[in-house]
Amino acid sequence: MPPGYHSAATGPPTAYQAVKRGAGVRDLSAEGRLGVSGADRADWLQGLVTNDVKALESGRGCYAAYLTPQGRMLSDMRILALDEAFLMDVPATNVPLLRERLEQFIITEDVRLWDRTNELGRLAVHGPDSPRVLAQVLETTEPIDPEQLASLSEHQHRRARWLDTDLVIAGSNDLGTRGFDVYLPPPRLPQLEAALLEAGASRVDEATWHTLRVEAGRPLFGVDMSEETIPLEAGIEHRAISLTKGCYVGQEVIIRVLHRGHGRVARRLVRLIEETGEGPSDRGPDAIAPPQEAGSEPQDVPRFTRDAVIAAGDREVGRVTSAAWSPDAGRSVGLGYVRREFAESGTRLTVLSRNEHVEIVEITVASL
Structure with missing residues (x-):
């Protein structure tokens, strides 16, 4: 599985509560980054990806996808328009494929495309207190108003300087709360992370990051989306697709589905919330928490798992793609694909997982 996915358990409560109530920090450098420079970079990239990159002014960004001619996803990506180049966040496993294809x-x-994964580290800082924590660290070099950081919209970014290092700070909504991605040379990243922790942030482990992502309803490529996925099935069209730009690879299929098919696809990604929030002791013998490391805090596991069958009565109508135990909700939450006729908010379904039938009291079409 790519970074950001965890098999089952929720991480330590302190990390979860930090993102919910304070500030949490996680090193995302293991994900991939590509650079695109050259005088023709905007025109060139405009004809390849689904969103309108030519409309991006320096300091802005967007979410987009790169498709096959059949309209299926080869990758998703975030594109930041820096002064001198585009910076693209992509799944690490997709870097070789994207370089080869593009x-x-x-x-x-006049375009240069290169791998920047080892040139720039990426440190995520999320939570309602993240502007204050980040500003407190940065002010050791130059004064910065936490409100200025808080005003950054998703993908909007600015430059800053910390010690002798240039940074790029981009707004992020990946976890459903205020957050930032900080890009900087890898040798400086551990020092910045340590300074953020000293300023009051908590380190976020992979399991907690997964839980927060699932709660926020954010699909992850390689888990909730794949090379068989049409963007409309994953509900990302409002974020990733421009309906006013010119041609791009796979556009004909997307427009045909939107205009002739009125946006109807065979399946849709939905959020899943179980009916009751039973604790681990109320679950069956197969639904036990995984072994814990010595000294670690107790963890909870969801009552359904990835790839579990989603049913309406005795009919299979879909599969779970991500599952997590939500400490705030006190119940299992997840993402999964269901047939379009069952992808209506409020539909009651059942997840068949392990030795249990887990009743789903609420589904919401995942269109974040």
Whole structure:
């Protein structure tokens, strides 16, 4: 599984509550980053990805996808328009494929595409107190108003300087709360992380990050989306697709579904919330928490798992793609695909997982 997915358990409560009530920090450098520079970079990338990158002014950004000619996803990505280049956040496993595919379209254009994964680290800082914590650390070099950081919209970014290092700070809604991604040279990243922890942030482990992502309803490529996924099935069209830009790879299929099919696809990604929030002691013998490391805090596991069958009566109508135990909700939450006729908010379904039938009291179409 790619970074950001965890098999089952919720991490330590302190990390979870830090993001919910304070500030949490996580090193996301293991994810991939590509750079695109050159005088023709905007025109070139405009014809390849689903969103309108030509409309981006320096300091802005967008979420987008790169599709096959059949309209299926090869990758999703975040694109930041820096002064001198585009910076693209992509799944690490997709970096070689994207470089190979995209470089084929560089013919006479003044474009350079390169792997920046080892050039720039990425540190995520999330939670309602994240502007204050980040500003407190940065002010050791230059004064910065926490409200200025808090005003950054998703993908909007600015430059800053810390010690002798240039940073890029981008707004992020990946966990459903105020957050930032800080890009900087990898040798400086541990020092910045330590300073953020000293200023009051808590380190966020992979299991907690997974739980927060699932709670926020954010699909993850390689888990909730794959090379078989049409963006409309995953509900990302409002964030990732421009309906006013020119042609891009796979556009014909997307427009046909939207205009002729009125946006109807065979399945839709939905959020799942179980009917009751039973604790681990109320679950069956197969629903036990995994072994804990010595000294670690107790963890909870969801009552259903990835790839569990979603049923309406005795009919299979879908599968779970992500599952987590929500400490705030006190119940299992998840993401999964269901047939379109069952993808209506309020539909009651059942997840068949382990030795249990877990009643789903609420589903919401995942269109974040």
